Amino acid sequence: MTNKKKVLNDPVFGFITIPSDFIFEVIEQPEFQRLRRIKQLGLTDLIYPGANHTRFHHALGALHLMQIAIENLRLKQIEITEKEAEAAFLAILLHDIGHGPFSHALEYSLLEKVPHEKISLCIIQLLNNRFEGKLSLAIEIFTDVYPKKFLHQLVSSQLDIDRLDYLSRDSYFTGVAEGIISHERILKMMSVHQNQLVIEEKGIYSVENFIHSRRLMYWQVYLHKTALAAETMLVNILRRAKYLLKSGKNIFVPESLSFFLQNQISIHRFETSEDAIFHFTQLDDYDIWFCIKSWVKEEDFVLSYLCKSLINRNLFKIFISSEQIDEAFFLEKIHENLSSFALNEEEKSYLFCKGETSNSAYIKGAESIKIMTKNGTLIDIGDASDLSYVKTFRKLVKKYYLCYSKPLYL
DSSP: OOOOOEEEETTTTTTEEEEHHHHHHHHHHHHGGGGGSTTTTTTGGGSTOOOBBBBBHHHHHHHHHHHHHHHHHTTTTOOOOOOOOOOHHHHHHHTTTOOOTTTTHHHHHSSSSOOHHHHHHHHHHHHHHTTTTTHHHHHHHHOSSSHHHHHHHHHHTTHHHHHHHHHHHHHHHHHOGGOOHHHHHHHHHEEEEETEEEEGGGGHHHHHHHHHHHHHHHHIIOOEEEHHHHHHHHHHHHHHHHHHHTTTTOOOHHHHHHHHSHHHHHHHHHHHOHHHHHTTTTTHHHHHHHHHHHTTOOSSSHHHHHHHHHHHOOOOOEEEEEEEEHHHHHHHHHHHHHHHHHOOOOHGGGGGEEEEEEEOOOOOOTOOOEEOTSSOOOOEEHHOOOHHHHHHSSSEEEEEEEEEEOOOOO
């Protein structure tokens, strides 16, 4: 029998071991290999040139951290069987398998309000059928129906393995040092109390740093204003392509992308028909870039102009404010910057966008981060911390933005 247990070299964590032959088989599936062709941070490499890492990198990094977490919990006499451990490994490995091209950027553009977590579940269920039920326990952990709730919290919570990897990884590849966290110490300080994942009291400073780093990474990387401008252009490109197709225009679109551009695909379609999953798992960043390069030559000015601008990084200007953008200012900017375009109002609507974005570094509630004191009392991190800013991080911060094309000079 071929030894499928592999050791991979990761730039962030060093050597990563694939813990079992079956997990290696799952990694070899085309649905998982597709993650190699989806960037973790979408178009963020237009701002941070090093941000070319993929969802594949992230999934393997998360698998590595989950192995460390399980090992540390076992050292603290937390009972985790071999089957439960493998299921937790699979759950974290596959947690992002439902991401579409450019990750979050197009999450609600190709589909009808279908979050990637629900698509992930559909794909995991597809793999479970293929492997004759071997992922059933992983699905129970992923969907939080398994009795040992702390296993799900390792996969998805406010201090989960997912966040520990992506903060470390995204900080590394962007070069944004503010995102550096003490992931090793946080993992060592994890414990289980009354079936909940908790952090031992001596790990409180590492958690404070984690929350602070997450806040900084959101404003400096994930919600960077230039990335918002680029993503707006990408969304408007697909919106224009969809409009042209529905208007009967003959533009080049690969079959699987056409399936989503010409149909309103709901989660019900994913759950009841294999065609949606099939076409979805055929798509990656390369398909979208290939279309964008092809559409540069389209006769439609709006589509061609947007595609050419994105390829050449001639991005929308963006104005960001902590206050709602005044309607008069909005109209002034649109007129000022779009008056040189000989387009009708409908066509001009693709050359600007008004919206809002928000971030809350920490949310107090049922899934809050619990600090366990030496006497076994659980305290919310916001109440346990002596740093006032940790409490303020509970507040949802909103920012309002206006993106618009630069004037066209002929």
